[in-house]
Amino acid sequence: MKTPVSVLRLPRGPDPNSRGFDPNSPRFIALCPTTLSSSSSGRADEEEQRLRSDLRERFLRTLLSMTDKQVEFNMHEKVRVRARFGASDIDVLNFQVSDLETPLGVQREALLRSQDVISCSFEL
Structure with a gap:
């Protein structure tokens, strides 16, 4: 017979889903933006990605010209x-x-x- 293993139960977090952090904390709000609608969030993500791409291209061109x-x-x-x-x-x-x-x-x-x-x- 196999030896049973005890299960360690961690204490519940402050939120109802027991994820261990406060949904009103600045970190949660920054990491999980729920204030934007999905369509405007998608456009904002695309715009941010385009800007990041432009900055990366400029940086690589600068390295090449150096x-x-x-x-x-x-x-x-x-x-x-x-x-x-x-x-x-x-x-x-x-x-x-x-x-x-x-x-x-x-x-x-x-x-x-x-x-x-x-x-x-x-x-x-």
């Missing part, structure tokens, strides 16, 4: 470095650069973490 150009990176602790931009990984977590001019010297090849970069600029 290739093989001198780029100045403003980093944390007020550090400015210059380098020839090579590429970015697919998640834009790292930038591959060449001839990186740092306060300590020149590095022939390097990877810059995008988390360390505040801004970058380059000539068109």
